[in-house]
Amino acid sequence: MSKALIIAICNQKGGCAKTTTAIETGACLAASGARVLLIDKDHQGNLTEAMGFVEEEAAGTYELLMGRARLEEVVRESSIENLYFVPATIDLSAAESELMGLIGREQQLRHALAGSLDKYDYIILDNPPSLGVIVINSLAAADYVIIPVQVFRFARKGLDRIITFFDLVQKRLNPDLKDWMVLPTMVDYRRRDEEKVNRLREQLGDKVFKSQIHVNSSVIESQEAGKPVVLFDKHGVGAKQYRSFALEMAQWIKAGQSVG
Ligand SMILES: Nc1ncnc2c1ncn2[C@@H]1O[C@H](COP(=O)(O)OP(=O)(O)OP(=O)(O)O)[C@@H](O)[C@H]1O
Numbered sequence: 001m002s003k004a005l006i007i008a009i010c011n012q013k014g015g016c017a018k019t020t021t022a023i024e025t026g027a028c029l030a031a032s033g034a035r036v037l038l039i040d041k042d043h044q045g046n047l048t049e050a051m052g053f054v055e056e057e058a059a060g061t062y063e064l065l066m067g068r069a070r071l072e073e074v075v076r077e078s079s080i081e082n083l084y085f086v087p088a089t090i091d092l093s094a095a096e097s098e099l100m101g102l103i104g105r106e107q108q109l110r111h112a113l114a115g116s117l118d119k120y121d122y123i124i125l126d127n128p129p130s131l132g133v134i135v136i137n138s139l140a141a142a143d144y145v146i147i148p149v150q151v152f153r154f155a156r157k158g159l160d161r162i163i164t165f166f167d168l169v170q171k172r173l174n175p176d177l178k179d180w181m182v183l184p185t186m187v188d189y190r191r192r193d194e195e196k197v198n199r200l201r202e203q204l205g206d207k208v209f210k211s212q213i214h215v216n217s218s219v220i221e222s223q224e225a226g227k228p229v230v231l232f233d234k235h236g237v238g239a240k241q242y243r244s245f246a247l248e249m250a251q252w253i254k255a256g257q258s259v260g
């Protein structure tokens with residue numbers, strides 16, 4: 001039985017398509033036959049809402065992080081075959097401060113997932129726009145990190161902070177953390193974002209995926225309809241771009257795994 005690969009989607013900047021990327025990538029991988037678990041680590045619960053989940057009192061990521069529930073107790077089936085999720089409710093907002101009192105607080109998620117890695121092919125962690133202890137928990141559990149960057153609002157300083165975090169977690173908490181890559185998101189031709197993408201690629205070279213995601217009205221429409229765009233408008237640009245990203249990501253991970 002193979003071990004799930006854990007992918008953390010991180011950027012402390014808000015609104016750069018972390019949640020959208022988690023859901024679309026998860027849906028693409030699930031459609032290819034992989035068993036995929038999405039974990040909503042954001043108390044805003046945007047991923048949870050997108051899964052159509054509305055129970056406010058339900059156990060979810062908070063209980064998992066605090067060691068009060070086992071993974072199998074908080075996993076839900078989505079309406080999409082092979083796609084599962086752990087919901088986040090508003091009580092997750094207390095986790096940041098409550099974790100501070102726990103010994104081994106940075107490793108809570110890693111421990112919570114450890115016994116269930118054979119049940120999934122991929123576990124995708126959708127993170128809040130911060131670099132606090134909840135995100136450190138994600139990095140401490142992850143194998144790979146994807147950083148969605150809205151090129152229009154790209155700031156080198158912000159990216160450098162995440163990379164410093166990555167390096168520290170890799171050295172001190174999680175030697176299994178292998179690599180990170182940037183995904184350009186919400187690229188808008190009308191704003192001449194293509195030039196900005198080129199500049200990003202000049203600066204970061206092969207740390208930027210070849211795939212990029214454009215601003216696309218069908219992504220917004222699909223979210224209003226409560227479906228991933230890869231299922232809502234299969235032949236549209238948004239779906240094609242997320243499919244090609246998911247493929248490129250899977251190849252990147254495969255190459256990383258074979259290196260060791
Ligand atoms: N390709 C796209 N085209 C158009 N709109 C998009 C696209 N991707 C995401 N959006 C919209 O941008 C907004 C932010 O996206 P999303 O919630 O995925 O970002 P986020 O990084 O998870 O935000 P937060 O930091 O608040 O968690 C949402 O309203 C979403 O519908």
Ligand SMILES: [Mg+2]
Nearest residue numbers: 018019042046
């Ligand atoms: Mg989000």
